[in-house]
Amino acid sequence: MTVAVGTPEPRSVVAQVEAAQERARTAWRLKFAATWVVLIGLILIGLGATGNIDTGFISEWGPFIVGGTWLTVLISVASISIATVLALLGAFGRLSSNAYINGVASLYVSLARGTPLIVQILFVYLALPQIGIVLPAIPAGLIALSFNYGAYMTEIFRAGIQAVPRGQREAAEALGMPERLIVRRIVLPQAIRIVIPAIGNEFIAMIKDSSLVSILAVEELLFRARLVGQQNFRSLEALIIAAAIYWILTIAFSQVQQRLERRMARSDR
């Protein structure tokens, strides 16, 4: 077979198409980024144009509000950790063939998901002391947040465990592996790999929901922003600062989570 003179080789056609696609992708990304920059710029300019933004206030009180970030992150990390343990127990409970264990786990999930998180937070802090259980604000917040998220994550874990192919378990049984070992060595490692991206999602949601404990006067981001905003009649600036930090935190953790997701998906190919 001969190739006509003047026509490009097939490989170089592919390369040209790829290069064109790459250029189109780059252009798309640039337009996308420009849209963000322009919109955020417009919002900032618009706010500035009202003449109601006090930059002196922001530089004076900004550090105090930002100082609440570490507590927000700490509460989120601690709560998601406790919630993960609860969820693991809950998931096995929900999958149990024992009616009592299954009943307990199902009741937990139903209660925790069927009542508002803010009611649970207030309940732990304000209602429990009446029956002699007195918790300081931060532990009360941690308990309520983990109780609530543990229930949602129970369902994630249950789905993760069920997603492990049945054949894996059967193969292990065929090899004579005892039930406990099957769970620990075969099912759990694969289930955890499946649920880790979902835990990342829950963590991002937790960062935002942790702001609810501000009603217990826990000095995290939102509490500080509200206190300072009200005290100085500058809620606009104070809440913008808090919102910006929540946003940056969630963007940062979304990046981490996406990378994690890609990594976890690698062995599925």
Add this chain to the structure above:
Amino acid sequence: MHVRRAMPMVAAAALIITACTAPAASPSASEMEPSATENPFADVPTVVCVGEATTYLDWLNGDLQPDVQDPIEEPADTAGDLLETVQDRGVLRISTDANYEPQSFREPDGSWVGFDIDVGSEIAERLGVEAEFQHQDWDIITAGSWAERWDISVGSMTITTDRKELFSFTQPYYFTPADIGASTRSGLTSLEDVPFTLPDDAEPVTRPTDANCIEDIAANRPEFDLFITSGTVIDAATEAGQPVVRISDPLYQENLAVAIDKAGPDHDALLYEIDQAIGEMHADGTLTELSMKWFDEDLTQDPGG
């Protein structure tokens, strides 16, 4: 083609700019002189804003019961008293609502300042312990049943008959006038201008604290133009450039004291010691000095005699 594609973005940008710049126009409208009708204040709403769980709300509802503290005698037996717990801990835990300038508020470095903070620190010092302040919402403090999360309230709490069911009070450490404040946009400068009778024809509306009433007016919210709080709070807000003004002679005097939760552990000895400390602070001029520092006037003398 490109232009057409950019249209939605331009429209969105225009919308945002309009939305952002619109509020700038409204304050100037509110500063307009009221039109010269027969009663320039006829439009002032009958709604009066007060903090939740305050005596101001009681006054508006017609069931204010100002009271004095019960006599405090030195207890014979102090074993197991809250005083021992505080001394063993070396820390006196004091609750107050930090959104109440000039009584208690925060500095940019996070530290606590204000008249109540100075008084609380001084009490702790005279007891020989450290003061530790914690923020609590005012309605939580005044609800009682503190579950031993903190020891005392130094938060300008008015002694009332109802509250004496829940709290042990020391002698008052100062006295403030309860006053009516008005928004400057209302044009009101005197209580006589108010176009309805107070408190009978007024409709109460509550916010978490009195400071939130001022915040709403500063934000140009239309619901109310009148609010009741301590005259010191109104003056501090006016001084900070907020659009509010004090329009009344004092409605009544508030006896403001340190409170301890009756549902908590025995505290006769702690109450006695704090009451003694306050007595000394009255006698040696410490309280007068602090009052001059924060209020520019001496509010520590009992106006009732």
